Amino acid sequence: MSDIVEAADKFIFQLFKDKLPNTFIYHNYKHSCRVHKSINEIIENSQIDVKDAKILRLAALLHDTGYTVSRENHEEEGVKIATEFLKEHNVEDDIIEGVKKCILATKFKDTVPNSELEKIIRDADTSHLGKDYFEEASEFLRQELQLQNIQKYTAEEWIDLNIKMLLEEHQFYTDYALKNWLPVKEDNLAKLFKDKKKKKEKIQKERVKAKLKAKYKNDSPERGIQTFYRTALRNHMKLSDIADTKANIMLSVNAIIISLVLSNLISKLDNNNYLIIPTAIFILFSAITMILAVIATRPNVTRGEFTKEDVEKRNVNLTFFGNFHKMELEQFEWAIDELLKDRNYVYKSLTKDLYFLGKVLDRKYRILRLTYTIFVAGTIISLISFAVFFYLEM
Template sequence: MDTTVEATDKFIFQLFKNKLPNTFIYHNYTHTKRVYKSINEIIENSQIDVKDAKTLRFAALLHDSGYTVSRENHEEESVKIAVDFLKKQGVEEDIIEGVKNCILATKFKNTTPQNELEKIIRDADSSHFGKDYFEEASEFLRQEYISQNIHNYTAEEWLEENIKVLVENHQFYTDYALKNWQPTKEENLSKLLNKRKKNKEKFQKEKTKAKLKAKYKNDSPERGIQTFYRTALRNHMKLSDIADTKANIMLSVNAIIISLVLSNLISKLDNNNYLIIPTALFVLFSAITMVLAVIATRPNVTRGEFTKEDVEKQNVNLTFFGNFHKMELDQFEWAIDELLKDRNYVYKSLTKDLYFLGKVLDRKYRILRLTYTIFVAGTIISLIAFALFFYLEQ
C-alpha cells in the first residue's frame, strides 16, 4: 500500500473513531473498507494507470468522511476534508481534483458518470448490491435510518424499497462489475422477489384463515349451540351448589340452636314451668327447619340401568350418572358410541340433562324458601312466646 494511501486509511479510522456518531450503523469504517476493497478489485482487473488508481483509492477512503460533520450534503463536507488532508500530505493537485470529482460523483446516483473514474467509484460504492453480504448490509442501512429518525421502514416496506432500487435506480457501469457483480445482483433481486411472493402468499393465507375463522365463529350455529349448553349447564350447577350451601347453613345454625337450648334451658324448666311452651316452640321450629334442609339436599335414588331398546329409541340420558351407574363397562361404552354417532341424540341428552337439573333446582329452591320462611317465622314466634310467658309470669 502506498504510504500516502496508508496514511489516509489511518486518518479515516481515527476520524470515524473520534467523531462519527454510533448511530451510523452502515456508513462507517466497515463500509469504507468494503468500498476500498471493491475499488482494488476493479483496479487489479482493469487497465488503469498508477495515478488514476491512487486517485480512486483516496476517493474510496475519503468519500464518506463528511458524515462526521453532517448527514446532509455530506459529499461536499467529504470534499473539504479530503482536500485539506491531501494537501497536508503533499498530494498533487490533479490527483486532488480527481478525488473531488469522484466523491461528488457518488452524490448524484441517478445521473450518468462522466468518465471512467466516476464509473469505477460509483460501482465500488454500490458494490454490495452484487455481493453475498447484500442482505446484511441492507439491514444495517435500514437500522441506521431508524436510529437516526430518518425513516422508520418496516421489514415489508424495506423489501419493496430494495426491489425498487435494484430494478429501477441502479446499474453497474464498468466491464468488471457487469461481468462479476451483475450476476450476484440478479440473484439478490431474485431472492427479494421470491421473499415478496412468499410474504404475499403468507399474508393471503393468513387473511383467508382469519376470514374463515371469523365466518365459522359468527355463522356456524354449531358453535352457538355448544356455547348455549355449556353456559346453561354451568349456571345450573352453580345454582345447585348455592342451594346446597344455603341448606348446610340452615342445618348448622339450627343444630347449634338446639344444642344450646338442650344444654342451657332444659335443666331450668323444672323451676320455670312458664318456659316449657316457648322452649318447645323454639326447638320444634328448629327441628322442622333442619328436616326441610335435609330434604332439600337429599339425593334421589335412581335405578341406574338402561336397556338396548332405551338407547335405540333415545329414551335414556347418558350424560347423568344416575342412569348408568349399575351398567357394565362394555354396555356403557356401546351406548356412548351410539350416542356420539347421532348429533341430535347428543343434543337431546344435553337438553334432558338441562331440563331435569332445572326440575331438581326448582324442588331445592322451593323447599329452601319454605325452610327459610319457617326458620324466620319460628324465631319470631318463639321470641314473642318467651316474652309473653315471661310477662304473664311476673
C-alpha cells in the same frame, strides 16, 4: 493498509461509538467496513494505482461519517468531517479532493458517477445488492427507517420497493461488479419476485379463508346453536353453585347458633324454667333449617348403567355421569362413538342435560326458599317467645 487508512479506520470506529445514535443499525461502522472490503475486492482485481487506491479506501471508510451530524445531506456533512480529519493528518490536497468527490458520488439518486473512482465507490457502496447477505442488510435498513420514524414499511411494501430499486434505479458500473456481483444481484431480484408471489398467494389464501369463515359464521346455524348450549349450561352450573353456597351458609350459621345455645343457655335452664320453651323453639327451627339445607344439596343416586338398546334408541343421556358411571370403558367408548355419529343425538343429549339440570335447580331453589323462610320465621317466632316469657316472668 497504509498508516492514514488505518488511522481513518480507528477514527470512524471512535466517532461512530461516541456520536452515532444507536438507531443507525444499517449505516454504522459495520457498513463502512463492508464498503471498505468491497473497495479492496475491486482494487485487487483491477488496474488501479496506489494513489487512487488510497483515495478509494479513505472514501469508503469516511463516506458515512456525516450521519453523526444529520441524516439529511449527510454526504456534505461527511465531506466536512473527512476534510478536517485528512488535513489534521497532513494528507495531500489532491487526495483530499479525490476523497471529497468520491463521498459526494455516493448520493445514489442525485448524482451520476463521472470518473472511474466515482464508479468504483458507487459500486462498493451498493455492493450488498450483489451479495448473499442482501436480505439481512436490507432488513436492517428497513428497521433503521422505522426506528428513526422516517418511514414504516410493511414486508410487502419493502419487497416492492426493493424490486423497483434493483430493477429500475440501480446499476453496477465497474467490470468487476458486472462480472461478480451482477449475477448475485439478479438472483436476489428473482428471490424478491418469488417472495412477492408467495406473500401474494398467502394474502389471497387468507382472504378466501376469512371470506369463507365469515360466510360460514353468517350462514350456518351451528355456531349459534353451540353458543346457546354453552351459555345455557354455563348459567345453569353457576346457578347450581350459588344454590350450594346458599345452603352451606344456612348450615354454617345454624350450626353456630345451635352450638352457642347449647353451650350458653342449657346450663341456665335449671334456674330459668321460663326459657325452656323459647329455647326449644329456637333450636327446633334451627334444626329444621339445617335439615332442609342438607336436603337441598343432597345428591340423587342413579343406577349408572345403560344397555345397547338404550343407545340405539337414543334413550340414554351420555352427557351426565350418573347414566354411565358403572359401565365398562369399552362400552362407554362405543356409546360415545355412536353419539358422535349422529348430530341430532348430540343435541338431544345436550337438551336432556339442560332440562334435567333445570329440574334439579328447581328442586334446589324451592327447598332453599323454604329453608330461608323457615329460618326467618323461626328467628322471629323465637325472639317473640323470648320476649313474651320474659314479660310473663316479670
